[in-house]
Amino acid sequence: MASHVVGYPRMGPKRELKFALESFWDGKSSAEDLKKVSADLRSSIWKQMSDAGIKYIPSNTFSYYDQVLDTTAMLGAVPSRYNWTGGEIEFSTYFSMARGNASVPAMEMTKWFDTNYHFIVPELGPDVNFSYASHKAVNEYKEAKAQGVDTVPVLVGPVSYLLLSKPAKGVEKSFPLLSLLDKILPIYKEVIAELKAAGASWIQLDEPTLVLDLESHKLEAFTKAYADLESSLSGLNVLVETYFADIPAGAFKTLTALKGVTAFGFDLVRGTQTLELIKSSFPSGKYLFAGVVDGRNIWANDLAASLALLQSLEGVVGKDKLVASTSCSLLHTAVDLINETKLDDEIKSWLAFAAQKVVEVNALAKALSGAKDEAFFSANAAAQASRKSSPRVTNEAVQKASAALQGSDHRRATNVSARLDAQQKKLNLPILPTTTIGSFPQTVELRRVRREYKAKKISEEEYVKAITEEIKKVVDLQEELDIDVLVHGEPERNDMVEYFGEQLSGFAFTANGWVQSYGSRCVKPPIIYGDVSRPKPMTVFWSSKAQEMTKRPMKGMLTGPVTILNWSFVRNDQPRFETCYQIALAIKDEVEDLEKAGITVIQIDEAALREGLPLRKAEHAFYLNWAVHSFRITNVGIKDTTQIHTHMCYSNFNDIIHSIIDMDADVITIENSRSDEKLLSVFREGVKYGAGIGPGVYDIHSPRIPSTEEIADRVNKMLAVLDTNILWVNPDCGLKTRKYTEVKPALQNMVSAAKAIRTQLASAK
Numbered sequence: 001m002a003s004h005v006v007g008y009p010r011m012g013p014k015r016e017l018k019f020a021l022e023s024f025w026d027g028k029s030s031a032e033d034l035k036k037v038s039a040d041l042r043s044s045i046w047k048q049m050s051d052a053g054i055k056y057i058p059s060n061t062f063s064y065y066d067q068v069l070d071t072t073a074m075l076g077a078v079p080s081r082y083n084w085t086g087g088e089i090e091f092s093t094y095f096s097m098a099r100g101n102a103s104v105p106a107m108e109m110t111k112w113f114d115t116n117y118h119f120i121v122p123e124l125g126p127d128v129n130f131s132y133a134s135h136k137a138v139n140e141y142k143e144a145k146a147q148g149v150d151t152v153p154v155l156v157g158p159v160s161y162l163l164l165s166k167p168a169k170g171v172e173k174s175f176p177l178l179s180l181l182d183k184i185l186p187i188y189k190e191v192i193a194e195l196k197a198a199g200a201s202w203i204q205l206d207e208p209t210l211v212l213d214l215e216s217h218k219l220e221a222f223t224k225a226y227a228d229l230e231s232s233l234s235g236l237n238v239l240v241e242t243y244f245a246d247i248p249a250g251a252f253k254t255l256t257a258l259k260g261v262t263a264f265g266f267d268l269v270r271g272t273q274t275l276e277l278i279k280s281s282f283p284s285g286k287y288l289f290a291g292v293v294d295g296r297n298i299w300a301n302d303l304a305a306s307l308a309l310l311q312s313l314e315g316v317v318g319k320d321k322l323v324a325s326t327s328c329s330l331l332h333t334a335v336d337l338i339n340e341t342k343l344d345d346e347i348k349s350w351l352a353f354a355a356q357k358v359v360e361v362n363a364l365a366k367a368l369s370g371a372k373d374e375a376f377f378s379a380n381a382a383a384q385a386s387r388k389s390s391p392r393v394t395n396e397a398v399q400k401a402s403a404a405l406q407g408s409d410h411r412r413a414t415n416v417s418a419r420l421d422a423q424q425k426k427l428n429l430p431i432l433p434t435t436t437i438g439s440f441p442q443t444v445e446l447r448r449v450r451r452e453y454k455a456k457k458i459s460e461e462e463y464v465k466a467i468t469e470e471i472k473k474v475v476d477l478q479e480e481l482d483i484d485v486l487v488h489g490e491p492e493r494n495d496m497v498e499y500f501g502e503q504l505s506g507f508a509f510t511a512n513g514w515v516q517s518y519g520s521r522c523v524k525p526p527i528i529y530g531d532v533s534r535p536k537p538m539t540v541f542w543s544s545k546a547q548e549m550t551k552r553p554m555k556g557m558l559t560g561p562v563t564i565l566n567w568s569f570v571r572n573d574q575p576r577f578e579t580c581y582q583i584a585l586a587i588k589d590e591v592e593d594l595e596k597a598g599i600t601v602i603q604i605d606e607a608a609l610r611e612g613l614p615l616r617k618a619e620h621a622f623y624l625n626w627a628v629h630s631f632r633i634t635n636v637g638i639k640d641t642t643q644i645h646t647h648m649c650y651s652n653f654n655d656i657i658h659s660i661i662d663m664d665a666d667v668i669t670i671e672n673s674r675s676d677e678k679l680l681s682v683f684r685e686g687v688k689y690g691a692g693i694g695p696g697v698y699d700i701h702s703p704r705i706p707s708t709e710e711i712a713d714r715v716n717k718m719l720a721v722l723d724t725n726i727l728w729v730n731p732d733c734g735l736k737t738r739k740y741t742e743v744k745p746a747l748q749n750m751v752s753a754a755k756a757i758r759t760q761l762a763s764a765k
Contacts, residue, residue, distance in 0.1 A: 001322055003365035004056035004289050005049060006204075006241055006265065007154065007329025010063060011516050012041045013336050021064065021520040024091075025099075031091055038062065042140065046149040048355065052319055053362040056203060056239075056289075059151035060137040060146050061329060064091075064634075065098045065519050066112075067206075068164060070120040071156040072097070074694045074742035075187050076133030079107065079123050081166060085558065089133045089286050092450065101704035105396035107516060108166070109701065111611050113494035115296070115332055116567055118518035122161065124180055125171035132187045138194045145199060153195050157207035158188050158229075159221050164209065166541055178221045185225060189232040189344045194215060202237045204265075210255055211245040211271070213617050219254045230260035239289060244296075245615040246273040248278075249412040256283045263287030268309070269294045276307075279316055288317045291327035293361050298333055298513070298527060298569045300352040301360045303367075303380045307616050310368050324365040330354040333569075334513035334525075335708050346390065377548075388573070395505070395531035402581045409629060410636040411664060416691045419666055420726075422640040426600060427553055432715070432729050432754045433484040435694070437647055437669055438496075438557045438603065439734035440474045440489035450494060467492050468545060475549045481747050485553045485601055488546035490736070496559045497567040501526030503538040504586055507568075518701075521737065527569045528579060534586035537593045544597045548595065555595040556602040560646065561587055562632045577626040584633040591635050595642050601629060602636055603645035606663070607733075610648060610656055624659040631663045643667060645692075649733045654682045657689075667692030671732045673699045673714065683721035693722060696732030697750060701737070711753035724761060729754040 011017045020037035023029040042062050049057045061068050073094055081104045084093045090685045098120055100106035107122040137153050137542040144151045156164075158181060165176040195203060208220065226233075226240075238261045247255065247266065252274070255264060264282075264577050266274050268291050282288060290313055292306040306324075336355040340348060350473040352360060363376055387393070412419070453463040474489035493499040499506040514522040544629060561583035570579055587604065594602050609631070614623050635644045646663060649671040660668065670696035672680065683689065697714045698706040711729075718727055728749060735743050 001319060001324060001365045001368040002360045003053065003057040004152075004323050004325040005054055005058060005330060005358055005361060006243065006291070006295060006326050007058050007061035008045050008049070008358075008515065009331050009333070009335045010041065010061070010687060011335070011459055011522055013036045013339055013512065015514050015522055017041060018520040018522055025095070025520075030435055031183070034064075034091075037688070038064070039143070041377060042143065043147060044700070046144050046147060046151065048357055050149050051249070052358045052380065053366070054358060055150060055365075056202060056323065056325075057144075057151045058154045059140045061331070064094065066117075066119040067156055068122065068161070068729070069094070069098055069156075070134065070136060070159050072120070072122045073134035074132070074136065074155075074191065075161075075184055076131035077122055077124060078133075086131065088135065095290070096173075101692050101703045105699060105700045105704060112609060113614060114615055115606065116515070116523065117332060119164070122165035123168035123179055124165045125161070125168040125175060126179075127181070128168075128180070129301055130180075130183050130187055132190045135194070137191055140199055141195055141200055142198050150199070150201070152202040152204050152239065154204040154206060155188070155191065157205040158184055158225050160207045160209040162221075163214075163218065165368060171646055181221060181225055181228075182580075184442075185228050188229060192229070192232045192236070196236060199355060200236065202239065202748050203233070204239045204241055206241045206243075207255075208241075208243055210242045210251045211247050211267075211615055213248065214251060216250075219251060222254055222258060226258040226260055233260040237262040237287075238704055239263040239265055239287070241289065243267040245293065246271040246278070248616075249277060252277045252281070256281070256286070261286075263289055265289035265291060265325060267327040271327075278313065282316055285321070286317070287321045287323060287754050288313060289323045289325045291325045292364065293324075293326045293357050295326040295328040295330050296332045297572060298351050298353060298357070299572055300350055300380060300383055301364075302384055303360065303364065303377050304311045304384075307367050307377075310364060314368065319368070319692040322368070324361050324368065326357060326361060330357055331516060332463050333357065334515055336512075339512040342511055344508060345632060346386065346665075347527070350387045350529070351527070353513070364456060369501075369594065393530040393571075393573075395533060396583055397586075398531040401585055402578060404755075405581055405585075405633065406693050410632045412632075412636060412638070412640075416664060416666060419640045419643075420692065423600075423643045423666065426641045427485075427643065429484055429553075430758060431724055431759055434481060434486040434488055434729045434751050434754050435555070435669070436731055436747070437495070437734045438487050438490055438555070439736035440477075440487070440491070441738055441740050442491075442494075442736045443740075446470055446491050447494075447643065450492070450735070464542060467542070467628035471542065471546050472549055475546060475554075475742065479550060479552065481751050483552075483747065483751060485555060486550055487555050487557060488542060488558060490734075492542055495523060496607075496734075497564050498524055498526055500538060500559050500564060501528075503536070504534055504583070506530040506532040506534050506582070524565065525568050528565075528571050531573070532579065532582040532586055536590050538590055540590075540593050541748065542599050543594060543599050547599060553601045554599065555645065556591075558587055558590060558594075558602065558604045558634075560604045560606040561611070561634060562627045563606050563608040566612040577630075580630045581633070582625060584630040587634040588636070591638060595638050600641065600642045600644065601636070603647060604631065604665075605647045606631055607647055607649045613656065624656060628659050628662050632663075645669065647733075657682045657687055661689060661691070667694065667728060669728065669730050673697045674731050680717060680721055689722070690726070692726050692728055694728030694730040695752070696730055697744060698731055700731045700733045700735055700738055703742055704741075705742055708749040708752045708756070711750050712756055714755055716752055719757075
């Protein structure tokens with residue numbers, strides 16, 4: 001039996017790619033320097049998988065930003081605003097699409113299915129002149145082959161690429177993107193021909209959209225596309241890979257009937273119902289790539305259970321046609337457990353990062369072939385038993401408090417309109433109040449202070465002094481800019497989830513468990529291994545200190561329970577909603593302590609609430625019910641005069657707008673600018689929103705500084721569909737990834753735009 005890995009993390013064990021990208025963007029290193037770091041990383045990944053015994057090793061899963069943008073480059077689908085004149089796409093064009101530049105904004109960025117990874121959304125229309133403009137897939141296959149590794153080149157499949165795209169600006173929203181299939185398939189054929197000529201014997205086409213609820217005409221597009229590609233694919237073994245959820249029965253039937261396809265890959269971790277389809281109707285003579293090792297979490301595989309599952313499938317497809325695989329790309333997990341020298345030994349024994357998952361996949365394949373590593377399986381069984389019986393996992397008081405939540409929907413006693421009136425009397429804010437989302441730039445000096453404090457190189461007194469000075473700088477800047485509701489800038493926090501997890505029980509932390517979110521942005525998700533509670537206040541000290549520095553309202557800044565859950569590696573031994581309720585109770589304690597300390601505006605970020613929405617519509621209602629309920633639990637007991645904000649970013653919110661309303665926050669700030677103000681369309685369509693709302697007026701993930709006029713234009717578009725008395729003016733997201741040289745003028749222009757429109761509104765009365 002053979003083994004396969006869908007994809008592998010790109011950043012490197014010490015985030016080598018992150019630092020190389022940022023050095024290149026800052027002009028401190030050359031394109032050749034960046035390419036050298038990248039080539040070294042690819043080489044080490046291929047060697048690692050080869051040494052581990054993986055037969056089907058992927059190539060072209062490495063990316064400088066994301067794999068969908070790589071496909072856009074391959075197809076030459078560059079929006080005209082980037083002034084690309086043809087030829088092989090260079091870094092200047094590629095990174096302008098991803099990040100924008102001084103004169104034009106970036107393309108829209110959104111979440112990759114229900115993960116915290118992001119991709120750049122292709123902008124397409126009838127006038128796009130597709131051309132073969134990036135030979136990356138072929139070049140990386142040849143690169144690996146020259147090192148003695150015969151890989152499986154991976155491409156985003158043509159139908160999923162179009163289904164993940166959007167009509168470009170100026171193109172009718174109803175434009176049928178699948179009508180472009182005939183224009184992109186010739187380029188896929190060119191790529192496939194070059195791969196065959198280079199010696200490839202396998203190719204992997206990722207078609208993850210097959211797990212969604214697709215209408216019949218979309219399923220027919222897969223049939224059409226692969227029938228068209230059949231002659232080009234002849235002579236190759238072709239794997240079509242799906243992941244992240246169960247595949248619907250209709251899609252399974254379409255997929256397994258595709259012309260020219262040799263093998264089918266399924267996620268059998270999150271797609272357990274797919275097993276029944278495989279057992280009842282998997283086509284004879286085809287390969288099954290069985291995704292039994294979880295690519296999205298860090299728990300060691302239950303090897304005995306996985307082996308039993310593979311053995312049952314062996315009887316369905318035959319031993320020679322069964323391949324042990326990961327459930328999806330390992331991009332979504334941390335790189336290597338070997339780098340975790342400070343992690344608790346017991347907890348460490350329960351874990352497997354990407355490098356360990358590669359070993360697990362191959363161990364399963366060998367066991368099924370009759371070469372079972374008894375010692376490896378025995379150690380795994382012991383770790384599984386240790387985790388199940390460990391007393392540190394269970395806290396009876398927490399479980400009792402969580403169980404007591406049943407039977408109440410935890411709503412504040414007064415409706416939002418009355419609360420906003422009470423809050424306005426206390427806060428006395430102008431119309432179109434200005435604010436920011438929370439974080440301010442994380443300077444090199446600030447990171448040094450936190451690092452030295454953690455390493456015990458400076459005293460607590462020195463640390464508090466340095467952080468207090470940073471908060472004062474941020475407060476003074478906001479007062480100078482005349483922002484209405486202030487933030488303390490979060491200088492004490494490296495990460496919005498990690499900071500809270502470090503202060504909650506039931507969490508463990510890694511030193512190098514970094515996971516790519518987008519571009520060079522990496523996050524280090526906490527590990528939730530046990531029941532969650534809050535031993536003591538987490539933010540009250542810093543929020544109180546910041547409020548003492550100003551007479552303006554100072555927001556208390558918290559991360560909400562659903563976001564902490566979705567941005568952590570979550571225990572898999574109880575339902576996710578039970579863990580979320582436990583976190584909600586901990587945040588509720590913090591909200592009440594902030595209010596007691598005199599903080600009148602409290603922001604509870606739920607940036608990842610939409611991200612966790614299941615991919616299948618039938619599962620939406622259950623998730624949204626417990627997710628929204630968890631948010632309401634956090635602030636159910638507070639006064640009407642305390643204003644609760646929440647924040648959401650970089651997802652498609654239109655389909656859950658009623659659940660957002662049901663969260664019953666007083667004010668929501670939400671991403672809007674990078675998605676061509678898609679959010680505003682729901683209000684144009686008649687959705688009534690009575691709470692405060694701040695659709696972002698500029699994109700903070702780009703270094704570009706928007707003009708006052710541009711921001712004013714955005715605000716006026718918002719006023720066309722939203723009442724003046726509920727609209728807030730704010731950036732799209734937190735400012736931690738930006739520099740002060742970008743932040744200050746952008747915020748200056750934002751405040752100027754708000755003031756100009758206030759003047760216009762006053763004179764129009």
